[in-house]
Amino acid sequence: MKILVAVKRVIDYNVQIRVKEDGTGVVTDNVKMSTNPPDDNAIEEAVKIKEAGKATEVVAVTVGEEKAQETVRKALAVGADRGIHVKVDGILEPLAVSKILQKIVDKEKPDLVFMGKQAIDDDCNQTGQMLSALLNWPQATFASKIDVKDNKLEVTREIDEGLETIEINVPAIVTCDLRLNEPRYASLPNIMKAKKKPIEEISASDLGVDVSPRLEQLKVEEPPKRKAGIKVANVAELVQKLKNEAKVI
Amino acid sequence: MAVLLIAEHNNKELRPFTLNAATAASQIDSDVHAVIIGQNSEDAAKQLSELPVVKKVLSVEGAHYENFTAENFAPVIVKLAENYSHIVCSANTFGKNLMPRIAANLDTSQVSDIIKVISPDTFLRPIYAGNAFATIKSNDAKKCVTIRPTSFDPCESTGGSASIEKVDASEEFSNTKFIKREEIKSDRPELGTARIVVSGGRGMQSGDNFKLITEIADKLGAAIGASRAAVDAGYISNDHQVGQTGKVVVPDLYIAVGISGAIQHLAGMKESKVIVAINKDGEAPIFSVADYGLEADLFEALPQFMEELNKLNTIQK
Ligand SMILES: Cc1cc2nc3c(=O)[nH]c(=O)nc-3n(C[C@H](O)[C@H](O)[C@H](O)COP(=O)(O)OP(=O)(O)OC[C@H]3O[C@@H](n4cnc5c(N)ncnc54)[C@H](O)[C@@H]3O)c2cc1C
Numbered sequence: 001m002k003i004l005v006a007v008k009r010v011i012d013y014n015v016q017i018r019v020k021e022d023g024t025g026v027v028t029d030n031v032k033m034s035t036n037p038p039d040d041n042a043i044e045e046a047v048k049i050k051e052a053g054k055a056t057e058v059v060a061v062t063v064g065e066e067k068a069q070e071t072v073r074k075a076l077a078v079g080a081d082r083g084i085h086v087k088v089d090g091i092l093e094p095l096a097v098s099k100i101l102q103k104i105v106d107k108e109k110p111d112l113v114f115m116g117k118q119a120i121d122d123d124c125n126q127t128g129q130m131l132s133a134l135l136n137w138p139q140a141t142f143a144s145k146i147d148v149k150d151n152k153l154e155v156t157r158e159i160d161e162g163l164e165t166i167e168i169n170v171p172a173i174v175t176c177d178l179r180l181n182e183p184r185y186a187s188l189p190n191i192m193k194a195k196k197k198p199i200e201e202i203s204a205s206d207l208g209v210d211v212s213p214r215l216e217q218l219k220v221e222e223p224p225k226r227k228a229g230i231k232v233a234n235v236a237e238l239v240q241k242l243k244n245e246a247k248v249i
Numbered sequence: 250m251a252v253l254l255i256a257e258h259n260n261k262e263l264r265p266f267t268l269n270a271a272t273a274a275s276q277i278d279s280d281v282h283a284v285i286i287g288q289n290s291e292d293a294a295k296q297l298s299e300l301p302v303v304k305k306v307l308s309v310e311g312a313h314y315e316n317f318t319a320e321n322f323a324p325v326i327v328k329l330a331e332n333y334s335h336i337v338c339s340a341n342t343f344g345k346n347l348m349p350r351i352a353a354n355l356d357t358s359q360v361s362d363i364i365k366v367i368s369p370d371t372f373l374r375p376i377y378a379g380n381a382f383a384t385i386k387s388n389d390a391k392k393c394v395t396i397r398p399t400s401f402d403p404c405e406s407t408g409g410s411a412s413i414e415k416v417d418a419s420e421e422f423s424n425t426k427f428i429k430r431e432e433i434k435s436d437r438p439e440l441g442t443a444r445i446v447v448s449g450g451r452g453m454q455s456g457d458n459f460k461l462i463t464e465i466a467d468k469l470g471a472a473i474g475a476s477r478a479a480v481d482a483g484y485i486s487n488d489h490q491v492g493q494t495g496k497v498v499v500p501d502l503y504i505a506v507g508i509s510g511a512i513q514h515l516a517g518m519k520e521s522k523v524i525v526a527i528n529k530d531g532e533a534p535i536f537s538v539a540d541y542g543l544e545a546d547l548f549e550a551l552p553q554f555m556e557e558l559n560k561l562n563t564i565q566k
């Protein structure tokens with residue numbers, strides 16, 4: 001079995017986001033960037049499946065500007081075999097990414113595509129579902145447990161009501177939740193070894209995909225701030241305030 | 250052209266967020282039709298027809314719709330989409346799973362998780378865990394939009410009498426098989442719609458200690474929430490998680506106990522009307538959004554809180 005994993009480069013989850021004064025977006029200059037957190041889980045799961053002898057190859061793919069390649073390099077350092085970087089500049093909507101990934105799937109013919117359930121920059125939660133629609137493959141979204149059984153996967157999904165288990169035939173798409181596993185750290189020797197692993201560079205225009213945006217971002221602004229609250233001295237004062245001042249209990 | 254609302258239900262009754270999504274739909278266009286796909290979902294279809302904002306109900310029945318599998322639902326909606334300018338649905342796990350599958354088939358860029366309808370093609374949505382708000386204009390002919398339910402009031406649920414029209418089912422998608430759903434049943438209000446939420450974090454130290462929270466929640470008629478760390482540690486099940494990758498809640502009162510207030514947690518609760526934080530670390534970021542902060546050890550504060558509540562003559566429910 002061959003597993004393709006899609007990884008996105010985003011502002012690190014620990015960074016305090018600042019909105020640009022001209023309203024065109026958020027500040028990205030000199031800001032720490034990392035792999036989108038659930039994409040690390042997606043890589044980890046693929047590598048674990050390979051280590052268990054149930055997959056033969058793990059290929060990491062990213063779509064984005066020059067520096068996006070760092071995320072592929074990191075995936076290689078934790079066990080992916082080779083990488084693909086589809087180069088595109090500018091804003092990419094999930095629809096465009098899924099169309100590009102469809103072309104990569106046509107070319108690579110993986111049995112499984114693992115992705116994150118949500119990118120923490122745009123918070124779209126779309127790309128995996130869109131890719132499975134384009135391919136007409138089954139989708140197992142928000143996965144917190146995956147069992148590989150021959151040509152099937154049993155996947156536990158996190159849904160609002162609790163947990164759901166489905167069985168999907170490969171080829172299939174899985175989008176991963178952070179609870180799926182504990183991503184490993186790259187060791188120094190593995191980081192060195194990863195430098196020798198191949199990364200194929202493809203330009204989006206060669207794939208013949210129209211990536212022009214369909215959505216216009218008219219403005220990005222700071223959300224309204226909450227007004228500062230107070231500290232109460234003790235529990236009795238807290239309950240009294242909730243009862244008589246806020247009138248919520 | 251009208252707006253098509255996808256109803257969320259459990260085959261017996263509508264799920265409450267359908268009413269919030271209906272409100273958003275009616276702000277896009279007054280001509281709202283609603284589609285309900287399920288098995289033996291006639292009662293829920295009837296309920297849908299009674300929402301005054303809904304002008305027509307389309308009902309699709311089939312055994313393969315029993316478990317709401319997106320692969321079975323999407324083709325039905327894609328076929329119906331011809332007659333509609335917008336397809337809308339709640340941005341909960343049901344809608345998040347389903348809508349992008351529809352959008353990609355319609356070659357439309359979806360607008361996820363909107364918190365405001367500015368005009369029929371322009372919407373406000375949070376990005377970066379709610380640390381920025383983006384105004385987005387869609388230039389697609391057909392628009393697929395998911396609605397953050399807590400940002401819209403539920404619509405009236407009685408008084409309407411829309412016609413219910415049967416629509417043919419689509420073929421079954423055979424490569425996805427539903428196995429089981431483990432729903433955690435409780436008598437408490439649903440987290441998403443509760444008036445009061447009491448949430449515990451890693452500071453609770455164990456699942457057992459959550460009984461300190463349960464007791465207070467029961468007294469207040471509140472739902473129970475949790476941080477991701479508390480769920481990860483196995484103190485409580487995943488359906489309680491509040492935050493960027495969990496549920497968004499906007500109760501009248503949110504009480505955060507032993508929760509530090511990471512931005513990913515704040516993303517799910519900082520719009521609450523009144524926020525209380527109980528934390529022993531006076532520097533915890535949760536205090537920056539709290540209307541009332543109590544710097545205290547929760548293992549002393551929660552039993553005292555219960556005692557004080559017991560002293561009150563009346564408690565609003
Ligand atoms: C991509 C991504 C998505 C995420 N999504 C979410 C999400 O949806 N929801 C979410 O909650 N988190 C989410 N997180 C995790 C988030 O970053 C934090 O790690 C998490 O919220 C911390 O949970 P906590 O506050 O319970 O734990 P901690 O940060 O460990 O805080 C525990 C708090 O308890 C206090 N405490 C300890 N003992 C006591 C005591 N006896 N009395 C009083 N106070 C005490 C401490 O002072 C501390 O402030 C996400 C992270 C990532 C990377």
Ligand SMILES: Nc1ncnc2c1ncn2[C@@H]1O[C@H](COP(=O)(O)O)[C@@H](O)[C@H]1O
Binds near residue numbers: 009117125
């Ligand atoms: N530019 C990209 N390159 C590679 N993978 C991506 C890209 N954008 C999104 N993805 C994948 O799609 C998932 C969901 O992203 P989104 O739909 O934007 O929330 C991410 O976790 C990634 O696995």
